[in-house]
Amino acid sequence: MRVLIFTDNPTTGETGLVRKEFQDRGVDVDYKAPWDIALPRFRPDYDLVYVPSNMLHRGSTFEMLHRLLILRRMEEDAVVVNPVDSMLNYSKEHLSLQLGRLGLPHPETVITENIEHAYEFAARLLDEDREVVLKPICMARGIGVMKLSRIRSREDLMQFLVWYIRSYGEGVFYLQEYVPNPGYDVRCLVVGGEVVGREKRSNPDDFRYNVAAGGAASPFDDPVYDELAVKVADAVGLLISGLDILPRSDGEPMVLEANCFPGYKALMDTTGIQIHKLLVDYLIRLVA
Ligand SMILES: Nc1ncnc2c1ncn2[C@@H]1O[C@H](COP(=O)(O)OP(=O)(O)OP(=O)(O)O)[C@@H](O)[C@H]1O
Ligand SMILES: [Mg+2]
Structure with missing residues:
Protein backbone atom coordinates (compact mmCIF):
# COMPACT_ATOMS: atom_id res chain seq x y z
CA MET A 1 0.00 0.00 0.00
CA ARG A 2 1.35 3.41 -1.02
CA VAL A 3 0.11 6.57 0.59
CA LEU A 4 0.68 10.18 -0.38
CA ILE A 5 0.11 13.04 2.02
CA PHE A 6 -0.51 15.97 -0.32
CA THR A 7 -0.47 19.34 1.37
CA ASP A 8 0.36 23.00 0.87
CA ASN A 9 1.01 23.34 4.60
CA PRO A 10 3.57 20.68 5.49
CA THR A 11 4.41 22.07 8.93
CA THR A 12 1.06 21.31 10.61
CA GLY A 13 1.53 19.23 13.75
CA GLU A 14 -1.49 16.99 13.10
CA THR A 15 -0.19 16.09 9.62
CA GLY A 16 3.20 15.18 11.09
CA LEU A 17 1.45 12.84 13.53
CA VAL A 18 -0.48 11.13 10.74
CA ARG A 19 2.69 10.69 8.71
CA LYS A 20 4.55 9.16 11.65
CA GLU A 21 1.60 6.89 12.45
CA PHE A 22 1.65 5.52 8.88
CA GLN A 23 5.41 5.01 9.11
CA ASP A 24 5.14 3.26 12.49
CA ARG A 25 2.75 0.80 10.89
CA GLY A 26 5.21 0.10 8.09
CA VAL A 27 3.19 1.90 5.41
CA ASP A 28 5.10 3.44 2.53
CA VAL A 29 4.18 7.10 2.88
CA ASP A 30 5.25 9.93 0.59
CA TYR A 31 4.89 13.64 1.33
CA LYS A 32 4.39 16.20 -1.42
CA ALA A 33 3.28 19.79 -1.88
CA PRO A 34 1.70 21.15 -5.09
CA TRP A 35 5.03 22.75 -5.98
CA ASP A 36 6.78 19.36 -5.93
CA ILE A 37 4.75 18.25 -8.95
CA ALA A 38 5.00 19.13 -12.65
CA LEU A 39 2.24 18.31 -15.11
CA PRO A 40 1.90 16.55 -17.54
CA ARG A 41 4.88 14.38 -16.59
CA PHE A 42 3.50 13.52 -13.15
CA ARG A 43 2.53 9.82 -12.93
CA PRO A 44 0.98 9.21 -9.54
CA ASP A 45 1.37 5.71 -8.14
CA TYR A 46 -0.58 5.68 -4.90
CA ASP A 47 -3.48 3.77 -3.40
CA LEU A 48 -4.48 6.62 -1.14
CA VAL A 49 -3.96 10.37 -1.23
CA TYR A 50 -4.69 12.16 2.03
CA VAL A 51 -5.17 15.93 1.69
CA PRO A 52 -5.13 17.59 5.10
CA SER A 53 -4.91 21.24 4.04
CA ASN A 54 -7.04 23.76 2.27
CA MET A 55 -5.02 23.98 -0.95
CA LEU A 56 -7.95 24.93 -3.21
CA HIS A 57 -8.95 27.97 -1.19
CA ARG A 58 -5.59 29.55 -0.56
CA GLY A 59 -3.55 31.19 -3.26
CA SER A 60 -4.66 32.51 -6.63
CA THR A 61 -7.42 31.32 -8.94
CA PHE A 62 -4.75 29.96 -11.30
CA GLU A 63 -3.15 27.97 -8.48
CA MET A 64 -6.57 26.64 -7.59
CA LEU A 65 -7.20 25.46 -11.16
CA HIS A 66 -3.75 23.89 -11.39
CA ARG A 67 -4.12 22.09 -8.07
CA LEU A 68 -7.59 20.91 -9.02
CA LEU A 69 -6.17 19.23 -12.13
CA ILE A 70 -3.43 17.57 -10.07
CA LEU A 71 -6.05 16.27 -7.63
CA ARG A 72 -8.30 15.06 -10.45
CA ARG A 73 -5.32 13.27 -11.98
CA MET A 74 -4.66 11.61 -8.62
CA GLU A 75 -8.29 10.60 -8.25
CA GLU A 76 -8.06 8.58 -11.48
CA ASP A 77 -5.88 5.98 -9.75
CA ALA A 78 -6.20 6.51 -6.02
CA VAL A 79 -8.74 7.15 -3.29
CA VAL A 80 -8.47 10.85 -2.44
CA VAL A 81 -9.65 11.97 1.00
CA ASN A 82 -11.64 14.12 1.27
CA PRO A 83 -13.07 13.45 -2.21
CA VAL A 84 -12.06 16.12 -4.71
CA ASP A 85 -15.65 17.22 -5.40
CA SER A 86 -16.31 17.77 -1.70
CA MET A 87 -13.10 19.82 -1.48
CA LEU A 88 -14.13 21.90 -4.45
CA ASN A 89 -17.64 22.45 -3.11
CA TYR A 90 -16.42 23.24 0.38
CA SER A 91 -17.75 26.56 1.65
CA LYS A 92 -20.18 27.86 4.22
CA GLU A 93 -22.44 28.67 1.30
CA HIS A 94 -22.54 25.04 0.14
CA LEU A 95 -23.34 23.96 3.69
CA SER A 96 -26.21 26.46 3.93
CA LEU A 97 -27.70 25.20 0.68
CA GLN A 98 -27.40 21.54 1.71
CA LEU A 99 -28.98 22.18 5.12
CA GLY A 100 -31.88 23.89 3.37
CA ARG A 101 -32.23 20.92 1.05
CA LEU A 102 -32.30 18.49 3.97
CA GLY A 103 -34.84 20.67 5.77
CA LEU A 104 -32.50 20.99 8.75
CA PRO A 105 -32.68 24.07 10.93
CA HIS A 106 -30.16 26.72 9.95
CA PRO A 107 -29.88 30.36 10.97
CA GLU A 108 -31.50 32.74 8.49
CA THR A 109 -28.76 33.50 5.98
CA VAL A 110 -28.16 35.49 2.81
CA ILE A 111 -25.25 34.96 0.44
CA THR A 112 -24.75 37.52 -2.29
CA GLU A 113 -22.31 39.64 -4.27
CA ASN A 114 -24.82 42.48 -4.23
CA ILE A 115 -24.28 45.06 -1.51
CA GLU A 116 -27.91 46.24 -1.74
CA HIS A 117 -29.15 42.71 -0.87
CA ALA A 118 -26.64 42.55 1.97
CA TYR A 119 -27.76 45.94 3.24
CA GLU A 120 -31.47 45.06 3.09
CA PHE A 121 -30.92 41.81 4.99
CA ALA A 122 -28.83 43.45 7.71
CA ALA A 123 -31.11 46.47 8.05
CA ARG A 124 -34.24 44.28 8.34
CA LEU A 125 -32.76 42.05 11.05
CA LEU A 126 -31.40 45.00 13.04
CA ASP A 127 -34.79 46.65 12.71
CA GLU A 128 -36.37 43.52 14.20
CA ASP A 129 -33.94 43.73 17.16
CA ARG A 130 -31.92 40.77 15.91
CA GLU A 131 -28.15 40.81 15.56
CA VAL A 132 -26.26 39.95 12.37
CA VAL A 133 -23.11 37.87 11.89
CA LEU A 134 -20.85 38.36 8.85
CA LYS A 135 -18.47 35.63 7.74
CA PRO A 136 -16.04 34.92 4.91
CA ILE A 137 -17.45 31.92 2.99
CA CYS A 138 -14.16 29.99 3.23
CA MET A 139 -12.10 30.80 6.25
CA ALA A 140 -11.53 29.16 9.59
CA ARG A 141 -10.66 29.75 13.23
CA GLY A 142 -13.17 32.58 13.56
CA ILE A 143 -11.15 34.88 11.28
CA GLY A 144 -13.34 37.64 9.85
CA VAL A 145 -16.43 36.46 11.78
CA MET A 146 -18.01 39.69 13.07
CA LYS A 147 -21.24 40.83 14.62
CA LEU A 148 -23.45 43.84 13.91
CA SER A 149 -25.42 44.72 17.02
CA ARG A 150 -26.94 48.13 16.54
CA ILE A 151 -28.85 50.07 13.95
CA ARG A 152 -26.72 52.46 11.97
CA SER A 153 -27.57 55.07 9.39
CA ARG A 154 -27.69 53.78 5.81
CA GLU A 155 -24.38 55.51 5.05
CA ASP A 156 -22.68 54.02 8.08
CA LEU A 157 -23.92 50.48 7.40
CA MET A 158 -22.98 50.73 3.70
CA GLN A 159 -19.53 51.99 4.65
CA PHE A 160 -19.06 49.05 6.98
CA LEU A 161 -20.20 46.56 4.31
CA VAL A 162 -17.78 48.06 1.78
CA TRP A 163 -14.95 47.79 4.30
CA TYR A 164 -15.93 44.19 5.17
CA ILE A 165 -16.10 42.97 1.58
CA ARG A 166 -12.67 44.46 0.88
CA SER A 167 -11.05 43.18 4.06
CA TYR A 168 -12.59 39.71 4.43
CA GLY A 169 -15.42 38.92 2.02
CA GLU A 170 -13.37 38.69 -1.19
CA GLY A 171 -16.43 39.81 -3.15
CA VAL A 172 -19.07 37.62 -1.49
CA PHE A 173 -21.25 38.59 1.47
CA TYR A 174 -22.36 35.83 3.84
CA LEU A 175 -24.72 37.36 6.38
CA GLN A 176 -26.51 35.38 9.03
CA GLU A 177 -28.80 36.04 11.95
CA TYR A 178 -27.02 35.84 15.29
CA VAL A 179 -28.39 32.83 17.17
CA PRO A 180 -28.93 33.44 20.90
N1 LIG B 1 -25.06 32.75 13.51
C1 LIG B 1 -24.35 32.71 14.62
N2 LIG B 1 -24.92 32.96 15.83
C2 LIG B 1 -24.19 32.92 16.98
N3 LIG B 1 -22.86 32.65 17.01
C3 LIG B 1 -22.25 32.39 15.85
C4 LIG B 1 -22.95 32.40 14.60
N4 LIG B 1 -22.10 32.09 13.62
C5 LIG B 1 -20.91 31.90 14.21
N5 LIG B 1 -20.99 32.08 15.56
C6 LIG B 1 -19.87 31.93 16.51
O1 LIG B 1 -18.67 32.19 15.83
C7 LIG B 1 -17.84 31.01 15.77
C8 LIG B 1 -17.16 30.90 14.42
O2 LIG B 1 -18.14 30.72 13.39
P1 LIG B 1 -18.02 29.59 12.27
O3 LIG B 1 -17.82 28.26 12.88
O4 LIG B 1 -19.20 29.77 11.41
O5 LIG B 1 -16.72 30.04 11.45
P2 LIG B 1 -15.20 29.61 11.62
O6 LIG B 1 -15.04 28.94 12.94
O7 LIG B 1 -14.36 30.76 11.31
O8 LIG B 1 -15.00 28.56 10.51
P3 LIG B 1 -14.47 27.07 10.72
O9 LIG B 1 -15.53 26.39 11.54
O10 LIG B 1 -14.33 26.59 9.34
O11 LIG B 1 -13.17 27.13 11.47
C9 LIG B 1 -18.79 29.85 16.08
O12 LIG B 1 -18.08 28.78 16.65
C10 LIG B 1 -19.78 30.49 17.03
O13 LIG B 1 -19.25 30.53 18.34
MG1 LIG C 1 -16.09 27.11 13.32
Missing part, protein backbone atom coordinates in the same frame (compact mmCIF):
# COMPACT_ATOMS: atom_id res chain seq x y z
CA ASN A 181 -27.39 30.43 22.64
CA PRO A 182 -26.51 29.06 26.09
CA GLY A 183 -22.84 30.16 25.84
CA TYR A 184 -21.15 27.24 24.12
CA ASP A 185 -21.00 25.34 20.87
CA VAL A 186 -19.99 21.74 20.19
CA ARG A 187 -17.41 20.51 17.70
CA CYS A 188 -17.94 16.91 16.53
CA LEU A 189 -15.22 15.26 14.51
CA VAL A 190 -16.70 12.84 12.00
CA VAL A 191 -14.48 10.21 10.42
CA GLY A 192 -16.05 7.79 7.96
CA GLY A 193 -19.63 8.20 9.15
CA GLU A 194 -18.78 8.06 12.84
CA VAL A 195 -18.18 10.71 15.49
CA VAL A 196 -14.73 9.98 16.93
CA GLY A 197 -14.44 12.96 19.27
CA ARG A 198 -16.41 15.89 20.64
CA GLU A 199 -15.58 19.06 22.51
CA LYS A 200 -17.56 21.90 23.94
CA ARG A 201 -16.18 25.39 23.37
CA SER A 202 -17.00 28.63 25.15
CA ASN A 203 -15.59 32.11 25.55
CA PRO A 204 -16.85 34.65 28.07
CA ASP A 205 -15.01 37.43 26.18
CA ASP A 206 -16.17 36.81 22.62
CA PHE A 207 -19.27 35.53 20.80
CA ARG A 208 -16.92 33.36 18.75
CA TYR A 209 -16.16 30.21 20.71
CA ASN A 210 -13.24 29.06 18.53
CA VAL A 211 -10.21 27.99 20.53
CA ALA A 212 -8.11 30.01 18.07
CA ALA A 213 -10.12 33.11 19.03
CA GLY A 214 -9.35 32.61 22.73
CA GLY A 215 -12.15 30.13 23.55
CA ALA A 216 -11.74 27.30 26.05
CA ALA A 217 -12.49 23.69 25.15
CA SER A 218 -13.76 20.93 27.43
CA PRO A 219 -14.83 17.35 26.73
CA PHE A 220 -18.45 16.79 25.69
CA ASP A 221 -19.50 13.19 26.21
CA ASP A 222 -23.13 13.45 25.21
CA PRO A 223 -23.80 11.83 21.79
CA VAL A 224 -26.93 13.98 21.35
CA TYR A 225 -25.65 15.68 18.16
CA ASP A 226 -23.88 12.67 16.64
CA GLU A 227 -26.67 11.65 14.28
CA LEU A 228 -27.04 15.22 13.01
CA ALA A 229 -23.26 15.61 12.58
CA VAL A 230 -22.95 12.39 10.56
CA LYS A 231 -25.97 13.28 8.40
CA VAL A 232 -24.59 16.73 7.55
CA ALA A 233 -21.04 15.48 6.85
CA ASP A 234 -22.59 12.98 4.46
CA ALA A 235 -24.76 15.64 2.80
CA VAL A 236 -21.72 17.78 1.97
CA GLY A 237 -19.77 14.72 0.82
CA LEU A 238 -17.04 14.85 3.47
CA LEU A 239 -15.49 11.64 4.83
CA ILE A 240 -13.50 13.56 7.42
CA SER A 241 -15.16 16.65 8.81
CA GLY A 242 -15.37 18.89 11.87
CA LEU A 243 -18.97 19.94 12.51
CA ASP A 244 -19.66 23.07 14.54
CA ILE A 245 -23.06 22.81 16.17
CA LEU A 246 -24.53 25.69 18.13
CA PRO A 247 -27.51 24.90 20.36
CA ARG A 248 -30.10 27.64 20.12
CA SER A 249 -31.41 28.94 23.46
CA ASP A 250 -34.52 26.77 23.00
CA GLY A 251 -32.28 23.70 22.50
CA GLU A 252 -32.63 23.41 18.70
CA PRO A 253 -29.18 22.56 17.27
CA MET A 254 -27.89 24.84 14.49
CA VAL A 255 -25.11 23.53 12.26
CA LEU A 256 -22.74 26.43 11.58
CA GLU A 257 -19.92 24.72 9.77
CA ALA A 258 -18.78 21.47 8.21
CA ASN A 259 -15.00 21.79 7.97
CA CYS A 260 -13.23 20.03 5.14
CA PHE A 261 -9.79 20.24 6.77
CA PRO A 262 -10.47 20.09 10.48
CA GLY A 263 -7.62 20.68 12.90
CA TYR A 264 -7.88 18.45 15.94
CA LYS A 265 -5.03 19.47 18.23
CA ALA A 266 -7.37 21.15 20.74
CA LEU A 267 -9.65 18.09 20.59
CA MET A 268 -6.72 15.77 21.36
CA ASP A 269 -5.48 18.01 24.19
CA THR A 270 -8.97 18.21 25.65
CA THR A 271 -10.09 14.61 25.39
CA GLY A 272 -6.84 12.65 25.24
CA ILE A 273 -8.25 10.76 22.23
CA GLN A 274 -5.49 9.75 19.80
CA ILE A 275 -7.28 11.18 16.79
CA HIS A 276 -4.38 10.65 14.37
CA LYS A 277 -4.43 6.91 15.13
CA LEU A 278 -8.18 6.69 14.48
CA LEU A 279 -7.68 8.61 11.25
CA VAL A 280 -4.98 6.25 10.06
CA ASP A 281 -7.13 3.22 11.08
CA TYR A 282 -9.90 4.63 8.91
CA LEU A 283 -7.71 5.55 5.94
CA ILE A 284 -6.14 2.08 5.88
CA ARG A 285 -9.60 0.45 6.11
CA LEU A 286 -10.73 2.56 3.19
CA VAL A 287 -8.22 1.08 0.74
CA ALA A 288 -7.72 -2.37 2.30
Whole structure:
Protein backbone atom coordinates (compact mmCIF):
# COMPACT_ATOMS: atom_id res chain seq x y z
CA MET A 1 0.00 0.00 0.00
CA ARG A 2 1.35 3.41 -1.02
CA VAL A 3 0.11 6.57 0.59
CA LEU A 4 0.68 10.18 -0.38
CA ILE A 5 0.11 13.04 2.02
CA PHE A 6 -0.51 15.97 -0.32
CA THR A 7 -0.47 19.34 1.37
CA ASP A 8 0.36 23.00 0.87
CA ASN A 9 1.01 23.34 4.60
CA PRO A 10 3.57 20.68 5.49
CA THR A 11 4.41 22.07 8.93
CA THR A 12 1.06 21.31 10.61
CA GLY A 13 1.53 19.23 13.75
CA GLU A 14 -1.49 16.99 13.10
CA THR A 15 -0.19 16.09 9.62
CA GLY A 16 3.20 15.18 11.09
CA LEU A 17 1.45 12.84 13.53
CA VAL A 18 -0.48 11.13 10.74
CA ARG A 19 2.69 10.69 8.71
CA LYS A 20 4.55 9.16 11.65
CA GLU A 21 1.60 6.89 12.45
CA PHE A 22 1.65 5.52 8.88
CA GLN A 23 5.41 5.01 9.11
CA ASP A 24 5.14 3.26 12.49
CA ARG A 25 2.75 0.80 10.89
CA GLY A 26 5.21 0.10 8.09
CA VAL A 27 3.19 1.90 5.41
CA ASP A 28 5.10 3.44 2.53
CA VAL A 29 4.18 7.10 2.88
CA ASP A 30 5.25 9.93 0.59
CA TYR A 31 4.89 13.64 1.33
CA LYS A 32 4.39 16.20 -1.42
CA ALA A 33 3.28 19.79 -1.88
CA PRO A 34 1.70 21.15 -5.09
CA TRP A 35 5.03 22.75 -5.98
CA ASP A 36 6.78 19.36 -5.93
CA ILE A 37 4.75 18.25 -8.95
CA ALA A 38 5.00 19.13 -12.65
CA LEU A 39 2.24 18.31 -15.11
CA PRO A 40 1.90 16.55 -17.54
CA ARG A 41 4.88 14.38 -16.59
CA PHE A 42 3.50 13.52 -13.15
CA ARG A 43 2.53 9.82 -12.93
CA PRO A 44 0.98 9.21 -9.54
CA ASP A 45 1.37 5.71 -8.14
CA TYR A 46 -0.58 5.68 -4.90
CA ASP A 47 -3.48 3.77 -3.40
CA LEU A 48 -4.48 6.62 -1.14
CA VAL A 49 -3.96 10.37 -1.23
CA TYR A 50 -4.69 12.16 2.03
CA VAL A 51 -5.17 15.93 1.69
CA PRO A 52 -5.13 17.59 5.10
CA SER A 53 -4.91 21.24 4.04
CA ASN A 54 -7.04 23.76 2.27
CA MET A 55 -5.02 23.98 -0.95
CA LEU A 56 -7.95 24.93 -3.21
CA HIS A 57 -8.95 27.97 -1.19
CA ARG A 58 -5.59 29.55 -0.56
CA GLY A 59 -3.55 31.19 -3.26
CA SER A 60 -4.66 32.51 -6.63
CA THR A 61 -7.42 31.32 -8.94
CA PHE A 62 -4.75 29.96 -11.30
CA GLU A 63 -3.15 27.97 -8.48
CA MET A 64 -6.57 26.64 -7.59
CA LEU A 65 -7.20 25.46 -11.16
CA HIS A 66 -3.75 23.89 -11.39
CA ARG A 67 -4.12 22.09 -8.07
CA LEU A 68 -7.59 20.91 -9.02
CA LEU A 69 -6.17 19.23 -12.13
CA ILE A 70 -3.43 17.57 -10.07
CA LEU A 71 -6.05 16.27 -7.63
CA ARG A 72 -8.30 15.06 -10.45
CA ARG A 73 -5.32 13.27 -11.98
CA MET A 74 -4.66 11.61 -8.62
CA GLU A 75 -8.29 10.60 -8.25
CA GLU A 76 -8.06 8.58 -11.48
CA ASP A 77 -5.88 5.98 -9.75
CA ALA A 78 -6.20 6.51 -6.02
CA VAL A 79 -8.74 7.15 -3.29
CA VAL A 80 -8.47 10.85 -2.44
CA VAL A 81 -9.65 11.97 1.00
CA ASN A 82 -11.64 14.12 1.27
CA PRO A 83 -13.07 13.45 -2.21
CA VAL A 84 -12.06 16.12 -4.71
CA ASP A 85 -15.65 17.22 -5.40
CA SER A 86 -16.31 17.77 -1.70
CA MET A 87 -13.10 19.82 -1.48
CA LEU A 88 -14.13 21.90 -4.45
CA ASN A 89 -17.64 22.45 -3.11
CA TYR A 90 -16.42 23.24 0.38
CA SER A 91 -17.75 26.56 1.65
CA LYS A 92 -20.18 27.86 4.22
CA GLU A 93 -22.44 28.67 1.30
CA HIS A 94 -22.54 25.04 0.14
CA LEU A 95 -23.34 23.96 3.69
CA SER A 96 -26.21 26.46 3.93
CA LEU A 97 -27.70 25.20 0.68
CA GLN A 98 -27.40 21.54 1.71
CA LEU A 99 -28.98 22.18 5.12
CA GLY A 100 -31.88 23.89 3.37
CA ARG A 101 -32.23 20.92 1.05
CA LEU A 102 -32.30 18.49 3.97
CA GLY A 103 -34.84 20.67 5.77
CA LEU A 104 -32.50 20.99 8.75
CA PRO A 105 -32.68 24.07 10.93
CA HIS A 106 -30.16 26.72 9.95
CA PRO A 107 -29.88 30.36 10.97
CA GLU A 108 -31.50 32.74 8.49
CA THR A 109 -28.76 33.50 5.98
CA VAL A 110 -28.16 35.49 2.81
CA ILE A 111 -25.25 34.96 0.44
CA THR A 112 -24.75 37.52 -2.29
CA GLU A 113 -22.31 39.64 -4.27
CA ASN A 114 -24.82 42.48 -4.23
CA ILE A 115 -24.28 45.06 -1.51
CA GLU A 116 -27.91 46.24 -1.74
CA HIS A 117 -29.15 42.71 -0.87
CA ALA A 118 -26.64 42.55 1.97
CA TYR A 119 -27.76 45.94 3.24
CA GLU A 120 -31.47 45.06 3.09
CA PHE A 121 -30.92 41.81 4.99
CA ALA A 122 -28.83 43.45 7.71
CA ALA A 123 -31.11 46.47 8.05
CA ARG A 124 -34.24 44.28 8.34
CA LEU A 125 -32.76 42.05 11.05
CA LEU A 126 -31.40 45.00 13.04
CA ASP A 127 -34.79 46.65 12.71
CA GLU A 128 -36.37 43.52 14.20
CA ASP A 129 -33.94 43.73 17.16
CA ARG A 130 -31.92 40.77 15.91
CA GLU A 131 -28.15 40.81 15.56
CA VAL A 132 -26.26 39.95 12.37
CA VAL A 133 -23.11 37.87 11.89
CA LEU A 134 -20.85 38.36 8.85
CA LYS A 135 -18.47 35.63 7.74
CA PRO A 136 -16.04 34.92 4.91
CA ILE A 137 -17.45 31.92 2.99
CA CYS A 138 -14.16 29.99 3.23
CA MET A 139 -12.10 30.80 6.25
CA ALA A 140 -11.53 29.16 9.59
CA ARG A 141 -10.66 29.75 13.23
CA GLY A 142 -13.17 32.58 13.56
CA ILE A 143 -11.15 34.88 11.28
CA GLY A 144 -13.34 37.64 9.85
CA VAL A 145 -16.43 36.46 11.78
CA MET A 146 -18.01 39.69 13.07
CA LYS A 147 -21.24 40.83 14.62
CA LEU A 148 -23.45 43.84 13.91
CA SER A 149 -25.42 44.72 17.02
CA ARG A 150 -26.94 48.13 16.54
CA ILE A 151 -28.85 50.07 13.95
CA ARG A 152 -26.72 52.46 11.97
CA SER A 153 -27.57 55.07 9.39
CA ARG A 154 -27.69 53.78 5.81
CA GLU A 155 -24.38 55.51 5.05
CA ASP A 156 -22.68 54.02 8.08
CA LEU A 157 -23.92 50.48 7.40
CA MET A 158 -22.98 50.73 3.70
CA GLN A 159 -19.53 51.99 4.65
CA PHE A 160 -19.06 49.05 6.98
CA LEU A 161 -20.20 46.56 4.31
CA VAL A 162 -17.78 48.06 1.78
CA TRP A 163 -14.95 47.79 4.30
CA TYR A 164 -15.93 44.19 5.17
CA ILE A 165 -16.10 42.97 1.58
CA ARG A 166 -12.67 44.46 0.88
CA SER A 167 -11.05 43.18 4.06
CA TYR A 168 -12.59 39.71 4.43
CA GLY A 169 -15.42 38.92 2.02
CA GLU A 170 -13.37 38.69 -1.19
CA GLY A 171 -16.43 39.81 -3.15
CA VAL A 172 -19.07 37.62 -1.49
CA PHE A 173 -21.25 38.59 1.47
CA TYR A 174 -22.36 35.83 3.84
CA LEU A 175 -24.72 37.36 6.38
CA GLN A 176 -26.51 35.38 9.03
CA GLU A 177 -28.80 36.04 11.95
CA TYR A 178 -27.02 35.84 15.29
CA VAL A 179 -28.39 32.83 17.17
CA PRO A 180 -28.93 33.44 20.90
CA ASN A 181 -27.39 30.43 22.64
CA PRO A 182 -26.51 29.06 26.09
CA GLY A 183 -22.84 30.16 25.84
CA TYR A 184 -21.15 27.24 24.12
CA ASP A 185 -21.00 25.34 20.87
CA VAL A 186 -19.99 21.74 20.19
CA ARG A 187 -17.41 20.51 17.70
CA CYS A 188 -17.94 16.91 16.53
CA LEU A 189 -15.22 15.26 14.51
CA VAL A 190 -16.70 12.84 12.00
CA VAL A 191 -14.48 10.21 10.42
CA GLY A 192 -16.05 7.79 7.96
CA GLY A 193 -19.63 8.20 9.15
CA GLU A 194 -18.78 8.06 12.84
CA VAL A 195 -18.18 10.71 15.49
CA VAL A 196 -14.73 9.98 16.93
CA GLY A 197 -14.44 12.96 19.27
CA ARG A 198 -16.41 15.89 20.64
CA GLU A 199 -15.58 19.06 22.51
CA LYS A 200 -17.56 21.90 23.94
CA ARG A 201 -16.18 25.39 23.37
CA SER A 202 -17.00 28.63 25.15
CA ASN A 203 -15.59 32.11 25.55
CA PRO A 204 -16.85 34.65 28.07
CA ASP A 205 -15.01 37.43 26.18
CA ASP A 206 -16.17 36.81 22.62
CA PHE A 207 -19.27 35.53 20.80
CA ARG A 208 -16.92 33.36 18.75
CA TYR A 209 -16.16 30.21 20.71
CA ASN A 210 -13.24 29.06 18.53
CA VAL A 211 -10.21 27.99 20.53
CA ALA A 212 -8.11 30.01 18.07
CA ALA A 213 -10.12 33.11 19.03
CA GLY A 214 -9.35 32.61 22.73
CA GLY A 215 -12.15 30.13 23.55
CA ALA A 216 -11.74 27.30 26.05
CA ALA A 217 -12.49 23.69 25.15
CA SER A 218 -13.76 20.93 27.43
CA PRO A 219 -14.83 17.35 26.73
CA PHE A 220 -18.45 16.79 25.69
CA ASP A 221 -19.50 13.19 26.21
CA ASP A 222 -23.13 13.45 25.21
CA PRO A 223 -23.80 11.83 21.79
CA VAL A 224 -26.93 13.98 21.35
CA TYR A 225 -25.65 15.68 18.16
CA ASP A 226 -23.88 12.67 16.64
CA GLU A 227 -26.67 11.65 14.28
CA LEU A 228 -27.04 15.22 13.01
CA ALA A 229 -23.26 15.61 12.58
CA VAL A 230 -22.95 12.39 10.56
CA LYS A 231 -25.97 13.28 8.40
CA VAL A 232 -24.59 16.73 7.55
CA ALA A 233 -21.04 15.48 6.85
CA ASP A 234 -22.59 12.98 4.46
CA ALA A 235 -24.76 15.64 2.80
CA VAL A 236 -21.72 17.78 1.97
CA GLY A 237 -19.77 14.72 0.82
CA LEU A 238 -17.04 14.85 3.47
CA LEU A 239 -15.49 11.64 4.83
CA ILE A 240 -13.50 13.56 7.42
CA SER A 241 -15.16 16.65 8.81
CA GLY A 242 -15.37 18.89 11.87
CA LEU A 243 -18.97 19.94 12.51
CA ASP A 244 -19.66 23.07 14.54
CA ILE A 245 -23.06 22.81 16.17
CA LEU A 246 -24.53 25.69 18.13
CA PRO A 247 -27.51 24.90 20.36
CA ARG A 248 -30.10 27.64 20.12
CA SER A 249 -31.41 28.94 23.46
CA ASP A 250 -34.52 26.77 23.00
CA GLY A 251 -32.28 23.70 22.50
CA GLU A 252 -32.63 23.41 18.70
CA PRO A 253 -29.18 22.56 17.27
CA MET A 254 -27.89 24.84 14.49
CA VAL A 255 -25.11 23.53 12.26
CA LEU A 256 -22.74 26.43 11.58
CA GLU A 257 -19.92 24.72 9.77
CA ALA A 258 -18.78 21.47 8.21
CA ASN A 259 -15.00 21.79 7.97
CA CYS A 260 -13.23 20.03 5.14
CA PHE A 261 -9.79 20.24 6.77
CA PRO A 262 -10.47 20.09 10.48
CA GLY A 263 -7.62 20.68 12.90
CA TYR A 264 -7.88 18.45 15.94
CA LYS A 265 -5.03 19.47 18.23
CA ALA A 266 -7.37 21.15 20.74
CA LEU A 267 -9.65 18.09 20.59
CA MET A 268 -6.72 15.77 21.36
CA ASP A 269 -5.48 18.01 24.19
CA THR A 270 -8.97 18.21 25.65
CA THR A 271 -10.09 14.61 25.39
CA GLY A 272 -6.84 12.65 25.24
CA ILE A 273 -8.25 10.76 22.23
CA GLN A 274 -5.49 9.75 19.80
CA ILE A 275 -7.28 11.18 16.79
CA HIS A 276 -4.38 10.65 14.37
CA LYS A 277 -4.43 6.91 15.13
CA LEU A 278 -8.18 6.69 14.48
CA LEU A 279 -7.68 8.61 11.25
CA VAL A 280 -4.98 6.25 10.06
CA ASP A 281 -7.13 3.22 11.08
CA TYR A 282 -9.90 4.63 8.91
CA LEU A 283 -7.71 5.55 5.94
CA ILE A 284 -6.14 2.08 5.88
CA ARG A 285 -9.60 0.45 6.11
CA LEU A 286 -10.73 2.56 3.19
CA VAL A 287 -8.22 1.08 0.74
CA ALA A 288 -7.72 -2.37 2.30
N1 LIG B 1 -25.06 32.75 13.51
C1 LIG B 1 -24.35 32.71 14.62
N2 LIG B 1 -24.92 32.96 15.83
C2 LIG B 1 -24.19 32.92 16.98
N3 LIG B 1 -22.86 32.65 17.01
C3 LIG B 1 -22.25 32.39 15.85
C4 LIG B 1 -22.95 32.40 14.60
N4 LIG B 1 -22.10 32.09 13.62
C5 LIG B 1 -20.91 31.90 14.21
N5 LIG B 1 -20.99 32.08 15.56
C6 LIG B 1 -19.87 31.93 16.51
O1 LIG B 1 -18.67 32.19 15.83
C7 LIG B 1 -17.84 31.01 15.77
C8 LIG B 1 -17.16 30.90 14.42
O2 LIG B 1 -18.14 30.72 13.39
P1 LIG B 1 -18.02 29.59 12.27
O3 LIG B 1 -17.82 28.26 12.88
O4 LIG B 1 -19.20 29.77 11.41
O5 LIG B 1 -16.72 30.04 11.45
P2 LIG B 1 -15.20 29.61 11.62
O6 LIG B 1 -15.04 28.94 12.94
O7 LIG B 1 -14.36 30.76 11.31
O8 LIG B 1 -15.00 28.56 10.51
P3 LIG B 1 -14.47 27.07 10.72
O9 LIG B 1 -15.53 26.39 11.54
O10 LIG B 1 -14.33 26.59 9.34
O11 LIG B 1 -13.17 27.13 11.47
C9 LIG B 1 -18.79 29.85 16.08
O12 LIG B 1 -18.08 28.78 16.65
C10 LIG B 1 -19.78 30.49 17.03
O13 LIG B 1 -19.25 30.53 18.34
MG1 LIG C 1 -16.09 27.11 13.32
